[in-house]
Amino acid sequence: MERRTRWTVAIFAFVALDAASLQIRGALLPQFEAAFDVSPGLLGLVAPAGTAGFFLTVLVVGLAAGRIRVHRTLLLGVLSAGAFLLPMSGAPVYPLFLGALVLHGISLGGVRALDRALLSHLYPDRRGRIFTLHSLAWALGAVSGPVLAALVISVADWRAVFVLLGLGFLPVALSIRGLSLPDRMENERPISLDGAADLIREPTILGMTGALLLVGGIEGAVFTWLPYYAGTSLPASLAPLALSAYLLAYVPGRVTYTVLAERIGYAPLSLALILPAIPAMYVAFVLTEGYAMLAAVFVLGLFMSGQFPLLSAVGVEAASEYSGPVNAISTSATYVGMAVVPTVMGVITGAYGIGTAMGVPVVLVVGASVLIGATWRATQRV
Numbered sequence: 001m002e003r004r005t006r007w008t009v010a011i012f013a014f015v016a017l018d019a020a021s022l023q024i025r026g027a028l029l030p031q032f033e034a035a036f037d038v039s040p041g042l043l044g045l046v047a048p049a050g051t052a053g054f055f056l057t058v059l060v061v062g063l064a065a066g067r068i069r070v071h072r073t074l075l076l077g078v079l080s081a082g083a084f085l086l087p088m089s090g091a092p093v094y095p096l097f098l099g100a101l102v103l104h105g106i107s108l109g110g111v112r113a114l115d116r117a118l119l120s121h122l123y124p125d126r127r128g129r130i131f132t133l134h135s136l137a138w139a140l141g142a143v144s145g146p147v148l149a150a151l152v153i154s155v156a157d158w159r160a161v162f163v164l165l166g167l168g169f170l171p172v173a174l175s176i177r178g179l180s181l182p183d184r185m186e187n188e189r190p191i192s193l194d195g196a197a198d199l200i201r202e203p204t205i206l207g208m209t210g211a212l213l214l215v216g217g218i219e220g221a222v223f224t225w226l227p228y229y230a231g232t233s234l235p236a237s238l239a240p241l242a243l244s245a246y247l248l249a250y251v252p253g254r255v256t257y258t259v260l261a262e263r264i265g266y267a268p269l270s271l272a273l274i275l276p277a278i279p280a281m282y283v284a285f286v287l288t289e290g291y292a293m294l295a296a297v298f299v300l301g302l303f304m305s306g307q308f309p310l311l312s313a314v315g316v317e318a319a320s321e322y323s324g325p326v327n328a329i330s331t332s333a334t335y336v337g338m339a340v341v342p343t344v345m346g347v348i349t350g351a352y353g354i355g356t357a358m359g360v361p362v363v364l365v366v367g368a369s370v371l372i373g374a375t376w377r378a379t380q381r382v
Contacts, residue, residue, distance in 0.1 A: 016141030023145030036094035044346015051339035057109025062328020077110030082169025089162035135309035139250030207375030216337025249301030277303035
């Protein structure tokens, strides 16, 4: 197997495990509530705990991509990501669980800061397609997360889920241990803080960042709170599968957008998907419940599935010589949204109920459509 293929397989496997570890949190939220005896407001801390360290690591490592030892950073991140899932499985109290989750997020961030930059150098002529395939690997892992959680809790304690996922990172680490990096990755241009500030002020990068902040908030809302919300109108055993219904749509969605992205363009395709997502989200989270909601969230997932890879590709195309920093900016913006919005929704849930809180992503999708439209206009001026 050639080096490029081995790197691609390893990155895709890692991102699938990353996605699964993210999605099991929402699927297991009722188990956390019962095991640690915490309120809905405190349950909302699961999202920021998992993303706070991740966000900072992505930003620092991504901006330093031209200065650090990339291979060592990748290997250490993969090993640590698996290792910190194990204490999460045995945490006796909620603060220790959250602490291990922070460390797990930091480990993931070290790899996610560099993975898309590495792919952009491995496939310089097919960035849009490889980014969408990368996101497809994420989607496959994400779909498996809630399914794995549902299967495990039907036969064993929920803590076993974290053990199984933790062990899954070991083969990935072994596969990249002796792999050399492509020359382009070694020659990634460094960027100063002033340069990073100038980069983010570019209209296309600024629009991408704002749009991904809101898209990340929407995804964080769904990933964290959809199973909890579904539990109000579905049997408890089926509630985690509501998230699987949403994420299942990411698979055909991202396969389709892989083909369409290079024909239509990243920004116009992103806009074409976000506009019908507005009524789809209103139907899913306001007008329907129970089994009808499962069908509605699948449709919503089809429209939302392309946003992160398409908008990320917009940013990299605008500044391909700084793929590491652009990847850091896009990923960080997404995960800041994922951290903040579920936390706010936890407060709203505690005060007014989960039904009211699910109106938050409906508002955010309207704002995201405006920013994506502005980003498309910015790309046309370049």
